[in-house]
Amino acid sequence: MHEPSDNPTDARPVDPTDVRPVDPTDARPVDPTAADPVPSTADELVAVFDPEGHAIGAAPRGEVYARGLWHGSAGVLVRSTDRTRVYVHRRTDTKSVFPGVHDCLAGGVIDAGEEPAQTARRELAEELGISRVDLTPFGQTRWEGRSGDALVRCHLFGFEAFYDGPIRHQPSEVADGWWWTEDVLRDHLADPSWPFVPDSRALLDEWRARRAGRARTTRG
Numbered sequence: 001m002h003e004p005s006d007n008p009t010d011a012r013p014v015d016p017t018d019v020r021p022v023d024p025t026d027a028r029p030v031d032p033t034a035a036d037p038v039p040s041t042a043d044e045l046v047a048v049f050d051p052e053g054h055a056i057g058a059a060p061r062g063e064v065y066a067r068g069l070w071h072g073s074a075g076v077l078v079r080s081t082d083r084t085r086v087y088v089h090r091r092t093d094t095k096s097v098f099p100g101v102h103d104c105l106a107g108g109v110i111d112a113g114e115e116p117a118q119t120a121r122r123e124l125a126e127e128l129g130i131s132r133v134d135l136t137p138f139g140q141t142r143w144e145g146r147s148g149d150a151l152v153r154c155h156l157f158g159f160e161a162f163y164d165g166p167i168r169h170q171p172s173e174v175a176d177g178w179w180w181t182e183d184v185l186r187d188h189l190a191d192p193s194w195p196f197v198p199d200s201r202a203l204l205d206e207w208r209a210r211r212a213g214r215a216r217t218t219r220g
Contacts, residue, residue, distance in 0.1 A: 058112035068151030074119035075107025089177035101195040116157035129168030139206030143199040
């Protein structure tokens with residue numbers, strides 16, 4: 001495992017030739033009753049970005065976190081159609097980054113070759129079971145900090161969706177969830193001791209700033 005890098009440009013494309021050849025003697029009979037193997041999330045290829053937010057290559061997810069590489073994440077803020085409530089959830093304790101804390105963005109890391117909107121739509125369906133909704137981009141920002149010992153450098157892309165239907169949690173990702181009014185959410189976010197995903201907090205600042213700007217324009 002690589003140590004986290006202090007160089008924000010320390011990213012490289014994945015070399016497709018950098019694979020271990022299969023040893024034909026290293027084989028075992030296949031058990032037809034066994035479940036299909038599930039690949040480790042640490043091996044998933046995710047998009048690597050430069051500090052300015054341009055995709056420059058790809059690397060395994062585990063390496064991205066181990067080396068502190070800039071990567072991308074897309075999230076969806078789910079609001080009720082009457083625009084009074086926001087869906088808030090708590091992340092499972094088994095999450096590799098920011099486990100057990102609250103969030104109000106359904107989202108995740110941008111995979112290699114994906115656009116942010118594709119990631120947002122995929123993650124919304126996986127985490128909350130929501131599909132066939134319009135997604136409206138509301139902001140983009142970048143954040144760097146730590147989750148435990150891991151250095152996290154991330155470009156965040158925010159989207160908004162309006163929805164009142166049923167919600168189905170992905171058990172491995174979402175421990176619990178509920179609807180809150182925007183006032184209740186704002187009061188909780190004002191409490192620095194409330195455990196909330198810090199990069200989502202940064203993106204929500206963009207969302208609130210944009211809404212405040214629209215309100216000033218309307219009044220003007």
